[in-house]
Each structure stands twice: as C-alpha cells, then as structure tokens.
Amino acid sequence: MTAPGFIVRGKGEESSINSASHGAGRRLSRTQAANSITRHELTKILNNEGITLIGGGLDESPHAYKDINEVMKAQTDLVETIGLFYPKIVRMDE
Numbered sequence: 001m002t003a004p005g006f007i008v009r010g011k012g013e014e015s016s017i018n019s020a021s022h023g024a025g026r027r028l029s030r031t032q033a034a035n036s037i038t039r040h041e042l043t044k045i046l047n048n049e050g051i052t053l054i055g056g057g058l059d060e061s062p063h064a065y066k067d068i069n070e071v072m073k074a075q076t077d078l079v080e081t082i083g084l085f086y087p088k089i090v091r092m093d094e
Helices: 030-034 039-049 068-073
Strands: 005-010 052-054 079-085 089-091
Touching: 039 052
Parallel strands: 052 089
Antiparallel strands: 005 079
C-alpha cells in the first residue's frame, strides 16, 4: 500500500528461467497481520504517506510485507529498474 512499485526489464538470466520476483512477499500471515494492527493505526500510516485507501483489510497492511527495496537489491542480476511509481490511491477488494 505504501511501498513503491517498480517498473523493470528482465535481463534474461537463464539460471532463473528468465524469471524474477513479482512482489515483496509476505512477512506475516493474513491472520497475524490482521491481529497486529488496528484500523485506526492503518489509517494513520496511510494519512502520513498521503495515500487514500478504498476497500482493503487489515491483513494487507504495509507491515505484513517484506521490504521491497531489499527484495529488489537481491535481484539486481535478474532485472534492471527502469522506473518507480508511488501509490496515492489504492483500491482493494473489501
């Protein structure tokens, strides 16, 4: 919700079957995430980042995910970062 999105170009690394991560991956299960933050806390985080959330549950809160910057650093041999975009409005299922 708060992390940047990466626009990348694959480098064609055969040893990875021309594949790379397509997201940060979860740090917490959905249940753990939902039980570790309140709606008020999530709203405060999003307000501080200037992000409007439409829908979405506590199980998708930012702390539930690994640090995307670390994930991207770990795959510099697989992809070239072309650009970044930063969320302002996030729409998720209810």
